[in-house]
Amino acid sequence: MRIISFINMKGGVGKTTSVVEIGTILAREHNKKVLIIDIDPQTNATFSLIGIDDWQEIKDTATIADVLGMNNKFSTRDEEYDINDAIISDVCGINNLDLIPSHIELTFLDLDLSAEPGREDILNRQIEKLENDYDFILIDCPPNLTIAPQNALVVSDYIIVPVAPEFYAAIGLPLLINRIAQLKRKLRGCAVEILGVLFTQVRRTNDHNHHLDTIRKTCTDDIDIHTFQTVIPFTTRISEAAKFNKPASLHNPNADGVTAYKNFTQELLLNLEE
Ligand SMILES: Nc1ncnc2c1ncn2[C@@H]1O[C@H](COP(=O)(O)OP(=O)(O)O)[C@@H](O)[C@H]1O
Numbered sequence: 001m002r003i004i005s006f007i008n009m010k011g012g013v014g015k016t017t018s019v020v021e022i023g024t025i026l027a028r029e030h031n032k033k034v035l036i037i038d039i040d041p042q043t044n045a046t047f048s049l050i051g052i053d054d055w056q057e058i059k060d061t062a063t064i065a066d067v068l069g070m071n072n073k074f075s076t077r078d079e080e081y082d083i084n085d086a087i088i089s090d091v092c093g094i095n096n097l098d099l100i101p102s103h104i105e106l107t108f109l110d111l112d113l114s115a116e117p118g119r120e121d122i123l124n125r126q127i128e129k130l131e132n133d134y135d136f137i138l139i140d141c142p143p144n145l146t147i148a149p150q151n152a153l154v155v156s157d158y159i160i161v162p163v164a165p166e167f168y169a170a171i172g173l174p175l176l177i178n179r180i181a182q183l184k185r186k187l188r189g190c191a192v193e194i195l196g197v198l199f200t201q202v203r204r205t206n207d208h209n210h211h212l213d214t215i216r217k218t219c220t221d222d223i224d225i226h227t228f229q230t231v232i233p234f235t236t237r238i239s240e241a242a243k244f245n246k247p248a249s250l251h252n253p254n255a256d257g258v259t260a261y262k263n264f265t266q267e268l269l270l271n272l273e274e
């Protein structure tokens with residue numbers, strides 16, 4: 001089982017889209033058993049895969065908020081919430097693609113758990129209880145490094161950093177890398193590695209070309225971070241899929257961006273020697 005978190009402190013860079021598309025492609029085209037965990041209170045990955053009606057049914061009892069110990073009705077760890085109860089199987093009718101949905105109330109997780117010892121380790125304990133044998137767990141993180149993403153870092157083998165090649169990305173990336181290194185020292189048992197930078201929303205403009213080249217060079221020469229060869233082009237048909245609560249690879253299977261995500265998934269599997 002490989003656990004990969006998609007992290008960047010910038011919002012809108014394609015974290016959610018990458019998790020949803022790569023998860024779908026791994027399940028549909030590579031016959032992998034995949035669990036997507038949405039730990040962003042914005043619930044975007046959740047609603048890219050299930051409709052609001054389905055979410056309403058489970059929102060009070062079976063989301064990542066419950067898994068992470070909010071709404072905790074149990075007094076001892078032995079009786080802790082069971083992660084298996086929060087899994088929605090075969091989302092969008094995709095065999096082998098499962099989801100743990102998010103909840104907007106996750107915004108208050110840090111407050112709720114402020115006095116809880118081992119609060120960065122909750123997901124770790126829960127994942128040990130998984131009954132399904134997943135090949136991949138992909139975690140969609142919010143644009144910060146608070147308690148929920150810290151839980152993600154502790155359990156993850158790898159981080160993929162989606163980056164849109166813009167001026168601010170060039171500044172933010174070294175900061176993100178530093179902060180992750182700091183957290184690794186602080187979080188007990190955290191052995192996560194940065195697998196690489198994935199360029200997303202790439203336009204064929206001089207500006208994007210310039211920043212893409214500059215960031216690749218910074219990664220290689222200065223911060224020793226791998227950058228994936230495949231880049232994801234800006235494709236309007238990618239963003240259109242979300243309103244149908246479906247991944248673009250189902251709704252618009254021939255969009256350029258979808259082809260790019262397929263190529264990227266191949267590259268990822270090669271990188272991981274799968
Ligand atoms: N390759 C792409 N081409 C066009 N639009 C994209 C692409 N990737 C993401 N988007 C759109 O950009 C917005 C932000 O993407 P999202 O994946 O939600 O970013 P994040 O999770 O990092 O905040 C969304 O509306 C999404 O549909």
Ligand SMILES: [Mg+2]
Nearest residue numbers: 015016040044
């Ligand atoms: Mg997101």
